[in-house]
Amino acid sequence: MQTADIRGRWLDFFADRGHTVVPSASLVSDDPTLLFTVAGMVPFVPYLTGLVPAPYPRATSVQKCIRTNDIEEVGKTPRHGTFFQMNGNFSFGDYFKEEAIGFAWELLTTPENQGGYGFRESELWVTIYLDDDEAYRYWRAIGVPDNRIQRLGMESNYWSTGQPGPAGPCSEIFVDRGPAYGADGGPATDDDRYVEIWNLVFMQYLRGESTGKNDFQILGDLPKKNIDTGMGLERVAFLKQGVENMYEIDQVRPVLDRAAALAGRRYGADHDDDVRMRIVADHVRSSLMLMSDGVMPSNEGRGYILRRLLRRSVRAMRLLGVDTVSLPELLPASRDAMSAAYPEVKSDFGRISQAAFAEEETFLRTLASGSTVLDLAVAKTKKANKTELAGPTAFLLHDTYGFPIEITLEIAEEAGLSVNRDAFDVLMTKQRSLAKADAKSKKTTLADLGVYSPFRALGETVFTGYDNLRNESTVLGLIVDGESVTGAVAGQTAEVILAETALWAESGGQEADAGLIVGAGYELKVLDVQKPVRGLISHKVLVLSGEVGVGERATSVVDESWRRGARQAHSGTHVLHAALRQVLGPNAHQSGSYNKAGFFRLDFSWNQALSPATRTEIEEISNNAIRDNLPVTTRELPLAEAKALGAMALFGEKYGDVVRVVDIGGPWSRELCAGTHVSSSAEIGMINLISEASVGSTNRRVESLVGLEAFRDLAAERALVSQLTSSLKTPREQLPERISDLVTSLRAAEKKIAAFEARALTDRVPALLSTARRVGAVTVVAEDLGVLGSPDDLRVLALATRDRLGTDAVVVALSAIAAGKPVVIVATNTGARAAGHKAGSLAKTVAGILGGGGGGKDDVAQGGGPNGDAIPAALQAVVAAISR
Structure with missing residues (x-):
């Protein structure tokens, strides 16, 4: 069956x-x-x-x-x-x-x-x-x-x-x-x-x-x-x-068989190999299903779990002897096995596979870099004549580099070493305990939701704000400090439950409305609007004046300017999403968004940076759609009918049997969305892309200003350009060339200055050589140079002086106030180090007297501290240490 x-x-x-x-x-x-x-x-x-x-x-x-x-x-x-x-x-x-x-x-x-x-x-x-x-x-x-x-x-x-x-x-x-x-x-x-x-x-x-x-x-x-x-x-x-x-079973076995074929192994012939093939089959299917519901690989939350599953499958294939990419073979096998039950894994496979394949390639590079760190750790362990790799090293590889402990064990064993698994497990247990404690604290807060149950039992809160920015209703409930109360007075912060509201509750990426709730003898400032349980809207308010009680009439009033900006931003998100897909193709699918008055950001699946030309093209297509004054229409349809019309469902959003479809220019932009929108695209005003960046190996993020905020930003840039043209006495169109010439000239000047400064430093070496004295069998220079530009200048002088004093034992200790702080550089040559005089040890001596810290390598080291008056004593301590 x-x-x-x-x-x-x-x-x-x-x-x-x-x-x-x-x-x-x-x-x-x-x-x-x-x-x-x-x-x-x-x-x-x-x-x-x-x-x-x-x-x-x-x-x-x-x-x-x-x-x-x-x-x-x-x-x-x-x-x-x-x-x-x-x-x-x-x-x-x-x-x-x-x-x-x-x-x-x-x-x-x-x-x-x-x-x-x-x-x-x-x-x-x-x-x-x-x-x-x-x-x-x-x-x-x-x-x-x-x-x-x-x-x-x-x-x-x-x-x-x-x-x-x-x-x-x-x-x-x-x-x-x-x-x-x-x-x-x-x-x-x-x-x-x-x-x-x-x-x-x-x-x-x-x-x-x-x-x-x-x-x-x-x-x-x-x-x-x-x-x-x-x-x-x-x-x-x-x-x-x-x-x-x-x-x-029939939905999993095809992946297992493909893994066996790629590895050249026979399922059923070896227990360890069988376990690895089953891990691959399970994890590839699990990853496919997670990605079909919009989860993308990342370093936290759901994305981290997905990344772990993908990486465990790659690791299992590696242990089966497959060192090259395998997901291009394995993922399609899972798609074909699951698509009959879940057609979306086939229709969305382009987006899914692009992200999965990129993650595998990234992890293979991670394995390479982690192997380098592990090889160094193995070499260090052997040099110390030890046979066990330290547990913290294995945990660092696992936690920082994403390096599976199993691979650490495998490579260590090949090198003839064991791994301190007990120490590793202690660190892992500590990490998991912290995660469980965090999860438990979050779970405890869920119990507080019971306070909303009596209000939700009265029915769903009706949102009337699509058409009206004011709505008269009734106060169904008041909550203060997590407890249901009958009234709230001036100065208190409370939650207000209304039967109906014109105020938008944060959802679908759209921030909550700003506004007021007013009634006979009271005024409430709306601080936040949320949906704590399905179907119920709660208004967090500050009671500005009067007293509000359960059962009283209340009017919700939306801040009109705020709502106008929010509508512009939300509709702008839809426009930019359509433009992205037009330029980049259907795999550039929205994976998250946030919008508020005057601003929005949009995350989308893509694995490389957008070129300046591509950004300009996307921005131009978006603003052309605004200029064309496309009609914006909304309608409610059964979910299946809406999807049949091509309406895009966005990942992470939950939809009921009946959904709201928002069209901008008909099918040009057609998405399922419950948010508030403009009535025509021209009302958006303008879209001004201000940034584009990575938010993971398979996701990009664009940020944009809209409407008046977009205009203000461009006006600020215009003022800046005007100031530059005036200061540089250069027409606007020639500014890039003029600034480039100035930068080139500046760099040339900086090189000349650096050469002069280097020559000036070199000119000071003969004077330092003349201060050299014998302390026992060691030639010593210990001088305070007053004020220098940087510790690097002091280092250059110390090394140059040391190198000019020959091959006998030499120690040079130079001090200065560099970059505003007391600094001492100690340099030793081979002869001095052979006699037991190491720069790092001497720098620590100096730092102790200056009241700070110091250290470094045996040949050159640095010390410093806040007590500049102690520099003479610090230099004398170096001479004393050498004489001993």
Whole structure:
């Protein structure tokens, strides 16, 4: 049974039983505590927790998921995958345990020729929570024998978010693969023989705080009992396809086979090679799916995880003996395997492959540079007659150079060295602990969102600001310091929840509106507008005067000048995006944006700098579109219809079933966008590109001023040009040539001055030579030169004096106030160093007397400090040290 068939049977089964089929959400999660969608229930959390009213009583989905906490286990077990698909069915206060158990058993045991999965009842095992007798009765009622129902503890069979809130027991379904795969005894043995394929969560209780992982208290029943179930699509696929693990199913195996062919290895012949091929197959597919949802390689957040996956796959190919680029072969194999289920991986492959291939080439260069650092470390370790490479060195290579520890181990072993893995692991554990602590602190803040639940239950906040800049509404709620209150007085900062608002909440890259909220006897200054939960708008305000209370009438008033600038910037972003794609092609796809009154920036996928000519062309196309006064229209359409019209969906944005399409000049620029816009392109006024730079190996960023701000910037440049033409008495068109001539003349003058200064320094050497004296067997020059331009001048004099004193032992110590600070340069020759007089040691002596620091090499070193009055004593200390 192919993976696509398993997926289709799931959706058909639950759709026939009254479930709304919900398309997979993006791998980029809405939850601020999560980098990715890690489970099928994540998109439904607001409904399951009651934070947002569910739009349907029951739903089903096949959700794309990414988990990286077990990345080191990928390839080693039959079921650990980074990317996986979770089949889920959900009930929001509708059905509960009996129906959920019945649905699961029916779908699993119905014969394949009747639309089910055709598992034999005798191979299915069930686990339940210790005291969940209700679930036990339902499983027994549908025919599961007592000896195949096992009761397990909270660690395995109890669900909660880890925070106070919804919780409940679980029931899991396992498939027995038979005695060839392990010992008898059921899932309680925790053996690979029993593969968990389905988890049924019975969300029925409200839990409290806890001091440990599982010692929380149950406070009572939830107002509504919910069902959240998940079946692992890949796990069912490898069981139904008769293969050994998830890496061998139809959606993954083609990449594995291509990796084997490139490496000239046979899958199944060597355990270590098999693990590497499975890592490649998993990570290439996971990277493909992440990039199809707009994630790009970077050094932080989601981009860092993607970069790690790509680099682990390259590293695995290297360990298989492939030192050249491999993604141009591997990525298309994954695309072909996944495109039937996810057509976007094929339609977006140009953009995806460009970024992936660039990342591989970058990492291969990183491996080369890291190898140089590692080779030096190996040589240093051997020179010290040690057999173990230091753990901090291995961690530096991993953390700074992106050099995998496995490659460090491999190269060290080839050189006859081991690696202090314990020290490396300590540093890695410390790094992970810091990351986990940060994630935990972020997760704790999520609990505060519960304060919005009563207001969200009243319905969605209506945004009226597309057509009106004022709107009268009602104060539904007030929040001060995270607590719901009935009123707020002058001087307080509060959050205001209105039934309707004309003020734009920050989203879609557009900054929140500025403005006021006013009512009878009070005035509130709007500091920020946000959407803390889906469908709810919250206004952060400062109470300027009076007192505002819940239930009062309130008028939201948008700052008209601010909104005009924001509309210009947002529409300007669309215009520039269209111009970029016109010049660079469809792979130049927007990957992020930010706009506010008078300014916008736009990130787009591209891997090289734009030439001045290209920048000018893009800017000119943009301003021609503004000059042509293209109509700007908006309309609401079903998502599928909008995409069929060619409307561009931007990565990182979330869209509902009905979307807002913004056209500028018809299809010239057609994007899905909920932001505020001008009514015709001429209202943008002007686009003035002010910068273009890299934001990663595969992304560029342009910044632009728009409207009046663009004009002001150009006016400032005009004033500057006017000043230059006046000062240089040169026409504007001749300024570049005139400035170039001046620069050339200046450089020539600087060279002459440098030559004169060098000659002047050289002329001082004979006088210094005349001060030389014998201190024991050493010729010593120790002189204070007063004031010099720089420490480099002092160094030149010291070296020149040393070199003119012959081959006998010579020490030169010269001091000066250079660049405003006391400095001493010490220089020694070979004879002095052979006698034990090293410049670095003498410089430290000097620095101690001057109250500062110093040091350097044995032949030349520098010391200094704030105490200039001590220079004579410092020079005398050098002479004393030599005499000793």
